Amino acid sequence: MAKIKHNNFLDTVDRVITEAKSEGMVHLRAEDKDFTGRILTINGITCYHFGHTGYLGLELDHRIKSAAIQAVLNYGTQFPLSKTYIAHPLYEELEEKLELLFGNPVIITKNSTLGHLAVIPTVVRDGDAVLLDHQVHWSVQNAAQQLKLRGIPVQLVRHNNLEMLESLIQKLSSKADHIWYMADGVYSMYGDYAPVKELLALSKKYPQLHLYFDDVHGMSWRGKNGMGYVMSQLDFLPEHVLVFGTLSKTFGASGSALVCSNKHFYERIKNFGGPLTFSAKLEPSAVAAAIASADIHLSQEIYNLQNALKKRIDYFNQRLAKTDLPLIARNSSPVFYIGTGLPATGYFIVNKLMAAGIYVNLGLFPAVPVKNTGLRITLSNHNAIADIDHLVNHLEKEYPQALTVTHNSLNRIGNAFRMNFKEDSKPSIKTDQELQLQVFDTIYETNTSLWMECLGSTNVLDIDGMRFLEKSFNSMKNPQHQWRFRYIQIVDDANRPVLMTFLTESLWKDDMLAPASVSKKLEQLRATAPNLHTSRVLSIGCLFTEGNHLYLNDKHPQVEVALRQMLMYVERLGHRWNIDMTVLRDFDLNYKWSKLIQDQGYFTMDMPESCVLEDLDLKMEKDYSHYLSQRSQKHYKKDIKPYLDKVRCNLIKQPKPAQLDTFYQLYLQVKSKNISLNTFTYPFEVFEQMRKHSKWEFLVLNSATDDHLLGVMFCYKNYLGTYVPSLIGMDYHYLMEFQTYRQLLYHTILRARELHMKKVDFGMSANFEKRKLGATIIPKQAFIQTADNYLLEQLEMMRTNTKT
Structure with a gap:
């Protein structure tokens, strides 16, 4: 009877990326006829390239290029035959060199995505369970999805949260033969690390725990022979730890390599590892390029390259330390993330930098939460010290301007990332007329005539209806039914209403708008844990009411100012109350102020249709x-x-x-x-x-x-x-x-x-x-802002769980 049109997570992502494309952030094209690594031409502008993931610059090394060219001349563009039957002549040499490099047996795969699809369903058995760091790379998460078809439980763990991980291990220990925890060695957005040593200690405490690392962003620039960040943290590779390294990115060639000391796992993967059996192998040119790169890695030269990159990383860190720029993770990786919080601020800075001849990536949803938008800056050996100076000088110039233009501040950015940055003045919104923001705890304190004029005809929002809601939900003892109310009234100097709305803070079920199959499964679990998968939500309106909960006088010259004031108040209140999610709901699909709201760190999501x-x-x-x-x-x-x-x-x-x-x-x-x-x-x-x-x-x-x-x-x-x-x-x-x-x-x-x-x-x-x-x-649509992406990813995982 009660059919609901449910939102698809991919639809939300599509809208965000479409918006980013219109802002000139994504789907760009390089226009160079040849590459130097240092320079990139985009839209006719020659830019210093700070979006590179070939951190050591090996992809342009003449020895690696020459090896690839010679392999094409000797063996052609491909060797079209499954490696299960016959391996290409160059494969054995590459495997031998990589085993020397890693000090352990390796399995070469076409790329990391196909590698994970080959390895994960092979090593994870039907009696096992899988826990994923919620920021682990998409390729790992995608491969883990295949396990659900076999009934293997797959759950998310908050990023680097060892306490949550241990709690889940304890719950699964009596149900699973092995418990796999899968994470990145170096995370590609913030450049932060997995706590490898702590995870290894946890695996000694719980022998069922197996560790699986994707270390493609930690390869080459770190560790003995460039074996990567994860391997650099281990005295030796235990049998219960699997590590994926890359032969592309920093390695300068193509493909990936699984490092595995467990002979049983090794033979099983080699014998039947999905794409390893049925998919094409690396092209001769890629194998030859990897061999040439492996030779460099096995020589003293790799340390010269690592030190050259370290010099650039240290210099950039030193320059940043003398600025007020909000660096999110301070470490020694070549990946830097400078928070902008609001997408609007990020768009402004990236476009300004590009106009000045500097290219950086913008970290966007779903890679990061919308309100954690930021500049993702990567360093490579292609970058000169002078280039770094040029970047920092322009960041110092453009960043404060971007904050002013987009009504942002370091305080807001610090709140978004839950960090403390240097205090600055609150964002000011210049107006021709003074607007007064009035906040009330109860409907009894509001201007009754203004309220009835603006919102009184909507649903149960007249004065009597609001009094009913307050009396019903304000004094409940059960937190499931306890609501906090806030009323916002913005008037001009003539006491004319420009904006009016009310907010509630209450407990929501995370699956409220999920398909019924998800809710049905969760309700079975809630029989013993009533508040499982629930979140504190700050919402315009309340769960009891529907319709337009926000009055805006669109004819007033200061209406945009009033809307910004409201959004800033909602943000501050949410931070003060430590809420998990903010929901501005029940807006028309073509809402006039959609872009302004999205630029303040919200993404859109379909709501159930209203009748x-x-x-x-x-x-x-x-x-x-x-x-x-x-x-x-x-x-x-x-x-x-x-x-x-x-x-x-x-x-x-x-x-x-x-x-x-x-x-x-x-x-x-x-x-x-x-x-x-x-x-x-x-x-x-x-x-x-x-x-x-x-x-x-x-x-x-x-x-x-x-x-x-x-x-x-x-x-x-x-x-x-x-x-x-x-x-x-x-x-x-x-x-x-x-x-x-x-x-x-x-x-x-x-x-x-x-x-x-x-x-x-x-x-x-x-x-x-x-x-x-x-x-x-x-x-109808809602504008959503979350503390992190864990909630959204968890819901999407539950949705796919019920489908399988």
């Missing part, structure tokens, strides 16, 4: 069925009219306690079956407040013959013209016999006409049924 019966006051002269479309009239004659004589609808304004208890039991029936929009079940106290409130009434449906109670609609009368059937209760034993749901919808319309209401807010779900009774379906 509203409009212009009801213009449909009063004839029987309501005459106003339905021809197709809907057929539905009325078939599915509603024949049952009208079988039921009787009574209006009860103040039910007796025993009656209310019966109504509540019917509500619980509906709630238990309808998890497509999964919220907490309202406690009986809320319905007690309804019973005492003059604007709540109960449409009660009984059978005409034996007076059996079939269902009840809990309705709010907003006398500014909106009738709101907020909740419903039904006896499912009689649902089909009396078409209870359709009868309650139809009698709700009749009651709204009787009250001369202008519209009926039917709310979300069951769109098909409501459309057949004349309701308009209105697509």
Whole structure:
């Protein structure tokens, strides 16, 4: 009955990337006829290249290039035959050199993505479990998804959170033969490291724990013979630790290599490792290039190259330390991340830098949370010291300007990254007129006439409705039902309202908008852990209400200023209350101020569609069925009219306690079956407040013959013209016999006409049924901001879990 259109995570990503493309951040093209590594030409602008991942500059080494060219001349462009049957003549030499380099057996793969697809499903057995650092590279996460088809549990762990990891190990220890933890050695966004030594100590404490590292960003520039960051942290490679290194990026060739000391794993992967068996192998040119690079790695030259890069890294760190630029992770990796917080700030700086002849990457969602946007700067041996000076000088010049133009500050950026940066002045918003931001803890403190003028006609948002909500949810002892309210009122110097809204802070189920299959699985777990996968959310409006919760006077010259003021207040309040997510909800898809909100660190997500019966006051002269479309009239004659004589609808304004208890039991029936929009079940106290409130009434449906109670609609009368059937209760034993749901919808319309209401807010779900009774379906979106991406990735993983 309660069908919901659910958001697809990929749709959200697509919107963000499309926006970044329009800003000139992604899908760019290099225009050079040859590469030096130092310079890159983009849109006709010659730029110093600070987006390079060939950190040592080996991809342009003449020996590596010559080896590749000679291999093409000797062996052709490819060796088109599965390596399972016959290996290319150069493969054995490469394997031997890599085993010398790593001091352990290796398996060469086409690239790391195919390598993970070959190795992970092979070494992880059906009785095992997998835990993924939620920032581990996509290629690892993608390969782990294949395990779900075999019923292997796959869960996310917050980034580098050893306490959470140990807790999950303890929970899985009695259920799993082996527990695999998969992480990056060096993370590609912030340049921070995996706590390798601590993880190894944890594996000694829990022998079931196996470790799997993707160290492609730690290769070559770190460790003996350039064996990588992870291997540099180990005295020897234990059998329960697998490490993937790259032959591309810093290594300067193509492909990847798994380092494995476990003979059983090694033979199993070699014998049947998915893509290793069926996919094409490395081209002769790539193998020859890797051999030439391995020779460099096995010589003293690798340390000269490492030291040259270290000199640049140390110099950049020294220059940055003398600035106020917010560097997110201070370490010795060639990856640097300077936070901008807001996407708008990031867009501004990157475009300014490019105009000055400097190219850097912009860290964007979903690689980082939207509010953790930042400049991802990578150093390589191609960069001259003078280039670094040029970069820092322009960063110092452009960064403060970007903060001013985009109304940002170091304080805001520090809050976004949960770090402390040097204090600066709060962002100022210059106005022609003074706007006054007024904040209230209760509806009783607001200007009643302004509130009613701006928001009073919406849903349950009139003064009486807000008082009902406060009384119902302000004093609940159970945290599931305890809400905090804040009212925001922005007026100009003439006391004219420019913006008005209210916020609630409450506990949400993370799967509220997830498919029902996800919620069904989680509800089974919540039988013993009621608050599992829940988050504290700061939201415009509240879970009880729908519609436009934000009034903006679009004709006022300072409307944009007011909106920015509100967003800054919401941000500060969320930080003070330590909330997990901020939700600005129920906006039209083509909302006028979408870009401004997104630039402040929000991404858009589809909301369930809303159903509203409009212009009801213009449909009063004839029987309501005459106003339905021809197709809907057929539905009325078939599915509603024949049952009208079988039921009787009574209006009860103040039910007796025993009656209310019966109504509540019917509500619980509906709630238990309808998890497509999964919220907490309202406690009986809320319905007690309804019973005492003059604007709540109960449409009660009984059978005409034996007076059996079939269902009840809990309705709010907003006398500014909106009738709101907020909740419903039904006896499912009689649902089909009396078409209870359709009868309650139809009698709700009749009651709204009787009250001369202008519209009926039917709310979300069951769109098909409501459309057949004349309701308009209105697509809605929300603007979301999260503390990190863990929540979103966890939900996406649960969604794919239920599919498999």
